[in-house]
Amino acid sequence: MSYxxxxxxxxxxxxxGDSLGVALGRLCIERDISVNxxxxxxxxxxxxIYNWFWGLTIPAKKYEESIATFMRQHKKRK
Numbered sequence: 001m002s003y004x005x006x007x008x009x010x011x012x013x014x015x016x017g018d019s020l021g022v023a024l025g026r027l028c029i030e031r032d033i034s035v036n037x038x039x040x041x042x043x044x045x046x047x048x049i050y051n052w053f054w055g056l057t058i059p060a061k062k063y064e065e066s067i068a069t070f071m072r073q074h075k076k077r078k
Contacts, residue, residue: 005029012054021052021059024067028053031074042066 010029016022028038035053039046042063051057059067 004032009050009053016053016055019052019055019058020064020067021057022055024049024059024071025053027071027074031077033074038070041070 005028009025013022013025013029016025024038027033028035035046035049039049042049043066044063048057052059
C-alpha cells in the first residue's frame, strides 16, 4: 500500500537537479510508485531511494542500467 509522497519531498525533488536518482523520483511521484516497490526492484534500501529522490546522493554506476530499465518500464504504464 502506498501512502503517497509528502509535499516537502515533492517540492524538494522539483528543485533537486537532474541526476538519474532525481529523475527516478520525479517519475515515481508522478506515477505514485512506492519507495518500497522501487527499493525492492533495485535491491537497495528505502533510505537510499529517498536520498536519490531528494538529490542528496547520486546512484552508483552499478545501478544506472537497472534504474534506466525500471524507468522505461514504468513510463510505458499509465
